Amino acid sequence: MNPDGRPSRRGRASRQRLLRRFRVFRLVRSSKGPEPGGPGEDEAVRRRLGVGFWLAVIWLVVMAFIALFAPMLPFADPTKVGYSGPREPPSAGAWFGTDALGRDVFSRTMYGARISLAVGGFAIVFGMVVGGALGILAGYFRGRLDQAVGFAFFVLLSFPALVLAILITATLERSLLVVSLTIGILAVAPVGLLARASTLVYAEREFVAAARVLGARNGRIIVRELLPNVVIPMGALTLLGMAVAVVAEGSLAFLGLSVAGDEAISWGKMIVDGAGLRDLQNATHVAMFPVAVMFVTVLALNFAGDRIRQYFDVKELAF
Amino acid sequence: MAPDQTTAAPVPLLSVRDLHVRFPTERGTVNAVNGVSFDLYEGKTLAIVGESGSGKSVTAKTLMNLLPRSALVSGEVTYAGQDVRALAATGTKHFFGVQMTMVFQDPMTSLNPVKRVGEQIAETLRYHLGRSRGEALEEAENLLEAVGMPEPARRVSQYPHELSGGLRQRVVIAMALACQPRLLIADEPTTAVDVTVQKHLLDLLDELRRDRGMAMILITHDLGVAHGRADDVAVMYAGRIVETADARTLFVDMRHPYTEALLRSIPRIDDPVHHRLDPIPGRPPELISPPDACAFAPRCLYAQADCLDGVPELSGLVGLHRFACLHPTGTERGEAAATANRAAGVTVAGLPVTGDPGGAG
């Protein structure tokens, strides 16, 4: 360390200034910027995200809007039995036809977005908060804490995800909160490992060393120096994680182990309802429409997520 | 070595005519090799010398058909009367590796990390010569001994990561020599190994080459490496051969200012202490849409107005001393150009000239 850099005789204000100056370094990331002399940054951004990305985003925004405001939108009552005849093919009245109980498949599919997206969103947020915090602390303090947290993650990952989910949902009431928490717990270990790995990288960088030399406390270093850098790779993987969570909820629902009750409409539940051999043979639409909508949603999450991941130059992660 | 033009000329082992290699990239087409021609005779060594980016490695890879699929190649490469590119295109067996083969720059990466050293050598013997596994491994051990590997019997069953850089390069050489090729292309074979081992390896290569009557193309950025080992030298710049001659002529009586600059930029054992090396001013040339001019002109102390008007042709006949320069060093035209530039303090391409450019002549 350059002895001039020592803040011993300087005032607090100038130390703050120095800290701020060092923070500029962390904006220089490994991700490749636009080529010098190439097109401007705005254009480069748009070119790299591509049309497909925006299509995916539009789909997701529409689904999110429907999920939020479904009761206020002019959909048929999704739980009303005998809305028209059972297993009616798609028509102008019921766009996706009706299911074995004569319920409107279109309306149910739209309502199904509510649980899928709520569980997916909650789970990934939970995973990021808990896993992220544990990962950063483990990566920053190392030592015993790191070993303990690392071992806990390892144990969590030792359960096949769906099996761990079953273990939890089997013992508790299957409410929306329990299902969301269950899938959130599944997200803790992968997200935590990512946070820990990025923390390890950044904790070695000059701006952290500089902050420490300048007398910043651990808490300050973690919140001001590390967190913003670790949140970037974590955030870049949010949508991909959400895709995994949506599929996990679907699988639980398919097994009849997601949120209980007739009111709780979920894509997985709808698909299993229409997956009986007779329904599949004679009323294919009952299963295929929710399959299609779910597929497009997961595809959109994956596609947009993958583009964002590439954009921030984060490595692919196996969940 | 220039063949005797008066008697019937022998057929060269390898003959390259007007070779062009271009790579389409996002930023434009890279003209990596622009009309390279040379002959190589049985048992001779040709050194191709140039800075990185001069096209020497691309030339070598073209000969071995190792370029990426996207490369656009034109020109003629004949090996003992056969069209090499046609041989490669039809997937002819037992040509590469048996007739001609190549040694790469970095022994750390040119060995497969997950296979035992012996197996990697034996592999060619088994594939090309149909040896059994046992025979091939035995032969591999002999080859390792021939390239001066200590304890060859033990090395056969070691993995590359267990060997030092110098030893690995011996393995690579043994691997290349396994099927007694008639032509070996050595692409900077010693650049990546310790300085202390470099001379040793070069001498070994030279000795093996002489014992086996093998021809060699030695690619290097270091004229010093070529000295004493090459029969002929070709100096490349910006994808062109700018000067070629037999080694003695080239080192004593060079004509191209680039050759002169290269020679001046390497330290020599007989330099006085604290002798200042003269680095070549400026940067290597642009290979994407190069100007229609001598590519070296912006860095050349002899550059005149006519240098910026068209690419100079390589003078003379194949096999003789040839150079592509309008104001060659060591000639009156060159002297005049240098004097004029010194007087002006700047060359026509804008390069400042200060003091003594090196007292040509």
Next chain:
Amino acid sequence: MARFLIRRLVLLVAVLFAVTFLGFSAMNFLGDPLFNVVGLMAELDCEAIEAGSAEDPSLDRARSDCETVAEARATYHLDRPVPVRYLLWVGDMVTGDFGTSFQNDQPVAEIIREKLPETLILLVMAQIVSLGVAIPWGVVAAYRANRAFDRGSTVASFGLLSVPNFALGVVLLYLLSLRWQIFPSAYESDSVVGLVFSMVLPALTLGLPLAASYQRLLRTDLITTLQEDFVHMARAKGLPPMRIMFRHALRPSLFSVVTVFGVSTGAMIGGSLVVEQIFGIPGIGREIVTAVVRDDFPVVLAIVMLVACTFVIINFMVDLFYSWLDPRVRAR
């Protein structure tokens, strides 16, 4: 090598302990353990029933239930402190005593022995499908990188990765079984051929998305490997392209695939719960779902433990496999 093995073994044992402890805790602390074992019977007031008239026939059933409860207390050591209980329970598991199904009094070990083969066949077939599809697919895509086939296959694999496997199962069932009638729609066990044939669709359902992810990883790694000097060297040695691909490039490119192989086995075990449900395969996946729905805790816990331990052991073996793939790992 020996030290490496010992370190891995210690970790293996530690993780197995943690996994079993977690499973045990879930059963003992999420809710009343007695309830988890015997269900509603736990709420019987046995003392009152015992005190009641011995002749009262209406209490006969209650009395036998109370016996069951007392038996369960003994079997699951519910009268002992928790750490002792855990150790005793682990001891039971290790000696093959997984308890008795609450549903039909069948020993859980027997149930597992009965159902496990089906699931194993399914998992093995699925891995064969995924590797069998992914390796040629990845090799061809990498060999002709960025050509039409490669671009098409990138899109295809991305799509496959986005189909939840229950959805894929339903679609395959509809198309290949109901619509085109190539494969049977339900499980058959009359003959080995019939069994394998009826497992094709389930194996495809599990294997295809996995093939897509293997393909992506393999393609990326192969493209990198094919640019390595040692591949150029192999070409300079005059070896034919496919020999270079399989003898030189493939093995060093398998790292990501092998890593994911371990992880994906977990995903596959999860997937088998769903797939066995769709295709009516009487495997342990279906058994555990039934058991969860019926609160048949001994069965749930035993299967979860079995699956988690298998998964841990598979990942342990994957670690060992690395050292075969890359001798440099052994040196570490």
